Amino acid sequence: MTRLAPQAGERIDRAQPLSFTFHGKPVQGFAGDTIGSALYASGQRVFSRSFKYHRPRGLVCCAGHCANCQMTVDGIPSVRVCTTPLREGAVVKGQNYVGSLERDLMQVTDKLGGPFTPPGFYYKTFIRPRKLWPLYEKFLRGAAGLGPLDPDGSRQERVDVEHRHVDVVVIGGGQAGLEAAIAAAQGGESVVVIDEGYDVGGTLLADREGIGTAAELRRHAVDAGVDLLAPAIAIGLFEQGLVPVAYGNLLLKYRAHRVIVASGIVEQPLVFPGNDLVGVMLPDAARRLVNGFSIKPAERAVVLTVDDRGLRAAADLEAAGVEIARIVDFRTVGSPAIEAQGKGGKVTQVSIDGHHVKADLVIMCGSPQPNYKLLAQAGARVEYDEGRGVFVPTDLPANVEAVGAVTGDVGEPAVPSPILDHRGDKCFVCICEDQTTKDLKYAIAEGFDSIELSKRYTTVTMGPCQGRLCHTNSIRVYAKTTGLDENTIGTTTARPPYTPISMGLLAGPPQEPRKRTSLHHRHKDMGGKMMWTGAWRRPHSYGPDPGAEAQHVHDALGLIDVSTLGKILVKGPDAGAFLDRVYPNRFSDLEVGRTRYGVLTGDAGRIMDDGVVARLDDDTFYVSATSTGADGVYQWFTWWNAVWFMDVQFANLTGALAAINVAGPNAREAMQRVSEDDFSAEGFAYLDAKQLTVAGVPMLALRIGFVGELGYELHFPSPFAEHVWDTIFEQAADLDPKPFGLEPQRILRLEKGHVIVSQDTDSESNLHEAAMPWLVKNDKEFEWVGKWATQQVADRGLKWMLVGFESPSGAIPVEGGQVVIDGVSSGRVTSVRRSSELGKVIGLAIVPHELAVDGGRFDVQVNGRPVPMTVHLGAFYDPAGEKVKS
Amino acid sequence: MSMLVTCPNCGPREVQELRCAGETTKRPTSTPTVRELNEYIYFRRNVWGTQREWWFCRTCEDWFLAERHTYTNVVEKTWHPEPAA
Numbered sequence: 019m020t021r022l023a024p025q026a027g028e029r030i031d032r033a034q035p036l037s038f039t040f041h042g043k044p045v046q047g048f049a050g051d052t053i054g055s056a057l058y059a060s061g062q063r064v065f066s067r068s069f070k071y072h073r074p075r076g077l078v079c080c081a082g083h084c085a086n087c088q089m090t091v092d093g094i095p096s097v098r099v100c101t102t103p104l105r106e107g108a109v110v111k112g113q114n115y116v117g118s119l120e121r122d123l124m125q126v127t128d129k130l131g132g133p134f135t136p137p138g139f140y141y142k143t144f145i146r147p148r149k150l151w152p153l154y155e156k157f158l159r160g161a162a163g164l165g166p167l168d169p170d171g172s173r174q175e176r177v178d179v180e181h182r183h184v185d186v187v188v189i190g191g192g193q194a195g196l197e198a199a200i201a202a203a204q205g206g207e208s209v210v211v212i213d214e215g216y217d218v219g220g221t222l223l224a225d226r227e228g229i230g231t232a233a234e235l236r237r238h239a240v241d242a243g244v245d246l247l248a249p250a251i252a253i254g255l256f257e258q259g260l261v262p263v264a265y266g267n268l269l270l271k272y273r274a275h276r277v278i279v280a281s282g283i284v285e286q287p288l289v290f291p292g293n294d295l296v297g298v299m300l301p302d303a304a305r306r307l308v309n310g311f312s313i314k315p316a317e318r319a320v321v322l323t324v325d326d327r328g329l330r331a332a333a334d335l336e337a338a339g340v341e342i343a344r345i346v347d348f349r350t351v352g353s354p355a356i357e358a359q360g361k362g363g364k365v366t367q368v369s370i371d372g373h374h375v376k377a378d379l380v381i382m383c384g385s386p387q388p389n390y391k392l393l394a395q396a397g398a399r400v401e402y403d404e405g406r407g408v409f410v411p412t413d414l415p416a417n418v419e420a421v422g423a424v425t426g427d428v429g430e431p432a433v434p435s436p437i438l439d440h441r442g443d444k445c446f447v448c449i450c451e452d453q454t455t456k457d458l459k460y461a462i463a464e465g466f467d468s469i470e471l472s473k474r475y476t477t478v479t480m481g482p483c484q485g486r487l488c489h490t491n492s493i494r495v496y497a498k499t500t501g502l503d504e505n506t507i508g509t510t511t512a513r514p515p516y517t518p519i520s521m522g523l524l525a526g527p528p529q530e531p532r533k534r535t536s537l538h539h540r541h542k543d544m545g546g547k548m549m550w551t552g553a554w555r556r557p558h559s560y561g562p563d564p565g566a567e568a569q570h571v572h573d574a575l576g577l578i579d580v581s582t583l584g585k586i587l588v589k590g591p592d593a594g595a596f597l598d599r600v601y602p603n604r605f606s607d608l609e610v611g612r613t614r615y616g617v618l619t620g621d622a623g624r625i626m627d628d629g630v631v632a633r634l635d636d637d638t639f640y641v642s643a644t645s646t647g648a649d650g651v652y653q654w655f656t657w658w659n660a661v662w663f664m665d666v667q668f669a670n671l672t673g674a675l676a677a678i679n680v681a682g683p684n685a686r687e688a689m690q691r692v693s694e695d696d697f698s699a700e701g702f703a704y705l706d707a708k709q710l711t712v713a714g715v716p717m718l719a720l721r722i723g724f725v726g727e728l729g730y731e732l733h734f735p736s737p738f739a740e741h742v743w744d745t746i747f748e749q750a751a752d753l754d755p756k757p758f759g760l761e762p763q764r765i766l767r768l769e770k771g772h773v774i775v776s777q778d779t780d781s782e783s784n785l786h787e788a789a790m791p792w793l794v795k796n797d798k799e800f801e802w803v804g805k806w807a808t809q810q811v812a813d814r815g816l817k818w819m820l821v822g823f824e825s826p827s828g829a830i831p832v833e834g835g836q837v838v839i840d841g842v843s844s845g846r847v848t849s850v851r852r853s854s855e856l857g858k859v860i861g862l863a864i865v866p867h868e869l870a871v872d873g874g875r876f877d878v879q880v881n882g883r884p885v886p887m888t889v890h891l892g893a894f895y896d897p898a899g900e901k902v903k904s
Numbered sequence: 905m906s907m908l909v910t911c912p913n914c915g916p917r918e919v920q921e922l923r924c925a926g927e928t929t930k931r932p933t934s935t936p937t938v939r940e941l942n943e944y945i946y947f948r949r950n951v952w953g954t955q956r957e958w959w960f961c962r963t964c965e966d967w968f969l970a971e972r973h974t975y976t977n978v979v980e981k982t983w984h985p986e987p988a989a
Binding site: 810 | 906907918923925931932933934935936938941944945946960965966976977978985987988
């Protein structure tokens with residue numbers, strides 16, 4: 019047991035033991051522990067395996083900065099356990115090893131490959147022979163990297179996004195941050211403090227007296243009404259006070275009037291051979307273990323320091339019973355040759371100018387740097403202050419303030435890089451990415467002499483610590499090697515996120531809710547196979563044979579739920595005139611009680627949407643739009659009227675109304691069973707729109723023929739959908755009604771040569787080349803939307819035409835298949851289906867205009883071979899329209 | 905992109921709650937030449953600075969005009985359009 023006797027200020031509550039498992043073995047910790055501190059207390063020293071060389075790594079910062087303590091916790095990879103509060107029952111595992119964390123078989127890359135894998139090694143080596151890349155890739159992907167994701171994707175967790183508005187967001191809950199937060203809250207502002215540590219307090223939590231100060235500040239902050247979030251990560255700092263915060267499985271999007279950055283300092287490692295061995299630690303890491311978690315971290319320690327921080331660590335360690343074997347204070351001794359040596363990756367001794375000192379803990383204390391990254395990412399400039407030896411953020415963006423050590427107020431002037439140019443292997447600059455001084459010098463020698471290029475080539479600063487522990491040292495290696503000063507070398511661009519966060523947080527919950535029609539459960543009950551159409555769930559078909567389902571509509575009676583159609587009421591004295599402006603054809607002369615087909619174009623002449631327009635009375639039109647176009651058409655209409663200010667109003671009734679199409683030779687008989695209104699051929703003619711009552715429900719019925727048979731499209735309030743549906747099935751049971759899905763509907767409409775906008779048209783389609791010139795009515799007094807561009811198409815001459823075709827050989831091309839003429843790609847198939855009614859394979863295709871004659875021939879690539887097709891103009895089925903008009 | 909836009913009805917909103925329909929344009933009043941038509945349909949000023957734009961609020965389903973600085977994304981002014989006098 020490495021726990022010390024109970025001491026004042028310790029975080030742990032010894033009365034509350036917590037159990038968890040590490041690699042399946044039970045481990046005990048206490049409430050107040052982090053997973054990291056509990057593991058350390060249990061004797062665990064190796065916490066991870068390094069990214070490239072698989073070297074054993076232990077705790078270094080205990081502050082959530084470095085990547086050394088990343089483990090898989092409850093199935094979530096790459097969790098920094100040094101700041102993750104311990105939970106009862108947590109399942110903790112190491113990652114990035116083969117075999118075990120203690121004996122990683124992949125460490126062979128360190129022993130053998132290490133000296134031979136300089137930057138760019140993989141690019142240069144595994145490029146040849148090309149054929150072997152799949153093999154290389156398999157190996158390399160397994161060898162490098164961090165924690166694996168669950169390959170089955172079976173791990174599920176809920177992630178939520180919350181938008182929060184506050185007056186002040188304070189990033190960093192150290193002394194400066196908490197004091198700023200308290201002042202703001204006492205001034206009447208709403209304040210939240212975001213801290214990435216296991217608690218607010220910052221560096222105070224490392225100090226014996228500081229722990230008390232932190233607790234007091236915490237209490238004051240809570241009393242003042244400050245909201246404290248820890249551990250929580252401010253992902254970035256964006257315009258207009260946006261601060262997204264990763265807080266467990268919550269993404270909190272804070273909007274603040276003011277942002278106060280109090281992100282403090284990052285302790286910097288020293289660069290010497292063996293500086294990555296397990297047991298080499300930053301001073302505050304050791305002090306947190308001793309003072310916060312009451313752990314005796316080692317038996318014998320060597321302290322390498324450039325300032326008093328290291329001396330304070332030495333004092334605390336000594337008080338905890340650790341023997342201080344040697345203190346090397348670089349302020350007085352110059353630059354001795356230092357090398358940490360170890361066994362099994364754990365430090366055992368330090369060589370100081372050739373003298374060996376036994377130690378199982380090495381404190382490396384470089385001069386701390388302001389933790390300016392968020393400020394730099396937000397647009398602040400970062401300058402090197404030569405006098406103090408620190409990088410200082412200046413020119414802060416509007417409404418962003420910086421307080422405390424992040425402003426450059428880090429205490430003693432820095433003693434830069436006392437031992438950076440020591441010769442030898444494995445002087446790690448970047449422990450996340452396993453980059454050494456040698457690697458950086460190699461990159462410089464290869465010509466990557468700018469810090470930004472070097473970053474991309476060596477990946478230094480691109481690891482999980484995002485440069486916090488390596489940025490300064492890498493700049494200094496550059497400065498020493500190239501002879502340039504730090505300001506000339508400059509810093510690399512800081513980008514969000516501040517620290518790696520889960521992709522789930524960014525993906526969040528789906529923005530678009532899935533939509534169900536009011537008949538959804540009927541479809542499920544009747545065996546409907548549901549599919550996505552935009553945001554809607556709709557039945558694809560109700561059985562294994564969509565062709566038979568289509569055939570049944572020709573033979574008897576089919577019902578399809580078309581509730582997803584856009585439904586827009588256009589009402590007002592100018593309603594007709596408005597529609598004349600937005601449609602190519604005329605609606606002001608549409609008789610009350612009649613319908614007319616309409617296609618919408620933009621002013622660029624491209625086809626946007628289509629639908630049927632019914633006139634309900636002089637001032638009222640009922641416009642249907644495609645299922646995915648409903649919102650777009652509504653916005654299109656309202657936008658034009660925000661320009662024109664015509665006396666017309668719009669109501670989007672898409673969700674409010676259900677719609678059912680009743681089609682087939684038995685449709686009239688079926689409607690007469692459920693309605694007392696006149697459904698006769700004379701009383702309710704083709705293209706009529708009638709307001710009548712069906713199954714006791716007042717509704718609008720449109721006699722239209724999208725699927726090619728006698729049919730009635732019923733539009734009525736959604737709550738009655740199941741009632742109307744059921745009543746028709748019951749009352750017309752002997753007429754053999756069957757539901758049909760989208761796929762049979764696609765076959766039926768194709769038999770009629772009816773176009774589906776966005777299936778048979780694309781962003782280039784215009785009215786002429788989509789074979790709809792009959793819609794163009796240029797004699798209207800107003801310059802309708804799309805008129806000019808449509809006219810330009812006619813003037814330039816037609817190049818393409820959308821035509822029907824038959825496949826005489828019966829071969830079925832794919833939709834999107836190439837039309838090939840004289841070996842040249844000349845158009846494409848837009849729709850194709852086998853029709854059992856016709857006994858043929860039929861389709862629509864965009865072909866060169868000159869082929870658009872009945873009997874025109876062209877080839878389509880089918881399975882890589884050209885197969886002849888024949889042009890068929892007009893409907894394939896019932897070209898005279900006798901069925902729909904019957 | 906992340907910014908606040910003040911809908912004249914609904915107040916300050918996250919940009920995701922609205923739809924930007926781009927710079928305002930001037931539709932020709934009579935048959936344009938090919939050049940004039942292409943300018944109207946495709947050419948945009950794309951200024952660095954304050955730009956007048958159409959926005960649609962998904963909450964109240966109303967269109968409004970905004971002046972936004974294209975570099976800072978600060979929406980300086982929003983208002984509902986008025987019929988031409």
